[in-house]
Amino acid sequence: MIVLGIESSCDETGVALVEAAGTQVPRLRAHALHSQVEMHQAYGGVVPELASRDHIRRVLPLAQQVLDEAGCHLADVDVVAYTRGPGLAGALLVGAGVACALGAALGRPVLGVHHLEGHLLSPFLSADPPAFPFIALLVSGGHTQLMQVEGVGRYTLLGETIDDAAGEAFDKSAKLLGLAYPGGPALSRLAEQGDPAAFKLPRPLLHSGDLDFSFAGLKTAVLTQVHKLGDALEQRKADLAASTEAAIVEVLVKKSLAALERSGLRRIVVAGGVGANRRLRSQLDAACARRGVRVHYPELALCTDNGAMIALAAAMRLQGGVQQARADYAFDVRPRWPLGELTEG
Incomplete structure (x- = not known):
């Protein structure tokens, strides 16, 4: 079974081909990704209308690129998968519309996929895939969840987060520091030059006794430090970036370890864009090694939004008989779609 996956939930257009056989973990045949970062930089953030229009321009050329790389033809595709939500409504409609049009033209069924499930399952495409069951730390954009x-x-x-997510804390803190969009990766790069202990920043809900997160207070603390530094901010910017990153990572690591302890499981998966953060990987790896816990990540190229994770999630659902693809080609999108509402059926 060959699944063509289309991702268009925000500011990346991703297309991929995944092949599934029997009960084996599906393998990635080819994938291509176009990032809109450069286009949105002038506005300091994602402009939904521009994002949607760019998806329209990119998706079919990327699909052809993937088919050529895999040595396949459209007729070889068995299922067309697309991101149904969550995400920007207009952007989601582009992927859904193209997927259903392709499915109708080819006479192949289609399947709408939950964006966060794609992230959650993406480590199965890595060189060291996990095995069920496991704890998942999902840190993608506006989502921070332990599952x-x-x-x-x-x-x-x-x-889950009760206000700002980890990714938002990175992005908003970066903006306060005057860093260019996208702020999260820029803050992490700057943090490598700073002292993570230079500023005493809060670790919200670290000792709350539950597994929820809160990063809004950290953002406020960063703003306070920026005002205090004033003209000296440029000289201390790297230290403040490093201290901010350290605060976020400490909370993520300790809450993840608490989830492992409560569940009794010995395996954790980290997925989503923040999962590419070097400090997070280093500290979580070290902490889990001391406890004899296995840690799994997506390949770095698959941490951000991509079509491979959408094709994979569809393939794994179909393989396991969890869901059936549809051939009526009527579609909708769900810009707000809690992962908790996703069931086996």
Whole structure:
């Protein structure tokens, strides 16, 4: 079974081909990605209308690129998958519309995929894929969640952010520091030059006794330090960036370890854009090694939004009989779609 996956939830257009056979973990045949970062930089953030229009321009050329790289033809595709949500409504409609049009033209079924499930399952495409069950730390954009994962579609929410997510804390703090969009990666790069202990910043909900997160207070603390530094900000910017990153990472690591301890599981998956953060990987790896816990990440190229994770999630749902693809080609999108509403059926 060959699945063509289309991702268009925000500011990346991703297309990929995944092949699934029997019960084996699906393998990635080819993928291509176009990032809109350069286009949105002039505005300091994503402009939804521009994002949608760019998806329209990019998706079919990327699909052809992927087919050529895999040595396949459209007729070889068995299922067309697309991101149904969550994301920007207009951007999601582009991927959904193209996927259903392709499905109708080819006489192939289509399947709408949950964006966050794609991230959650993306480590299965890595050189060191996990095995069920595991704890998942999902840190993607406006989402920070801890899940207990028993299998495809079998997810129990253990904790989530009650305000700003980790990715938002990175981005908003970077903006306060005057860093260019996208702020999160820029802050992480600057942090490598700074002292993570230079500023005493809060670790919200670190000792709350639950597995929820809160990063709004950290953003406020960063703003306070920026005002205090005034003209000296340029000289201390790297230290403040490093201290901010250290605060976010400490909370993520300690809450993840708490989730492992409560569940009794010995395996954790980290997925989403923040999962590419070097400090997070280093500290979580070290902490889990001391406890004999296995840690799995997506390949770095698959941490951001991409079509491979969408094709993979569709393939794994179909393989496991969790869901059936549809051939009526009627579609909708769900800009707000909690992962907890995703069931096995």
